[in-house]
Amino acid sequence: MTLPKIKSFIILCVIGVAFDSLICERYWVRFPEYIYYSDRIPKEFDGFRIAIVSDLHYGFLDPDTWIKFVIMRINSQNSDLIVGLGDYVKKRKTDLELINVWPLLLTLKAKYGVFFINGNHDHWANSKLSLKLLKNSNT
Numbered sequence: 001m002t003l004p005k006i007k008s009f010i011i012l013c014v015i016g017v018a019f020d021s022l023i024c025e026r027y028w029v030r031f032p033e034y035i036y037y038s039d040r041i042p043k044e045f046d047g048f049r050i051a052i053v054s055d056l057h058y059g060f061l062d063p064d065t066w067i068k069f070v071i072m073r074i075n076s077q078n079s080d081l082i083v084g085l086g087d088y089v090k091k092r093k094t095d096l097e098l099i100n101v102w103p104l105l106l107t108l109k110a111k112y113g114v115f116f117i118n119g120n121h122d123h124w125a126n127s128k129l130s131l132k133l134l135k136n137s138n139t
Contacts, residue, residue, distance in 0.1 A: 059090035086119020
């Protein structure tokens with residue numbers, strides 16, 4: 001391989017990785033459905049739907065318009081229960097992201113309730129504030 005071809009190859013690889021990281025991984029969100037069968041689950045739970053939400057990483061690259069879209073998609077699934085597993089924000093040491101994302105999270109709706117826990121990103125943003133927002137959410 002000649003030097004210009006090597007440079008072109010490296011540039012192409014960098015562009016590919018950047019595209020994958022900034023576009024594909026960030027905005028290619030899946031909403032899969034799984035059916036779980038078990039003799040240990042009472043028959044009353046047949047058809048019970050649980051939605052799991054995690055790793056929204058609200059911030060500069062995942063703005064409120066994106067979070068609203070994800071929440072709209074989740075609400076459209078008409079789940080019986082929604083569980084948020086944390087990492088709602090991206091940055092460390094930030095109150096603003098926490099303060100902005102929680103009102104959006106509180107628009108999630110489910111027949112039997114919405115329940116949240118905080119993740120490591122929420123803790124890193126501001127552990128006291130994230131716990132306060134979690135407690136004040138009444139979930």
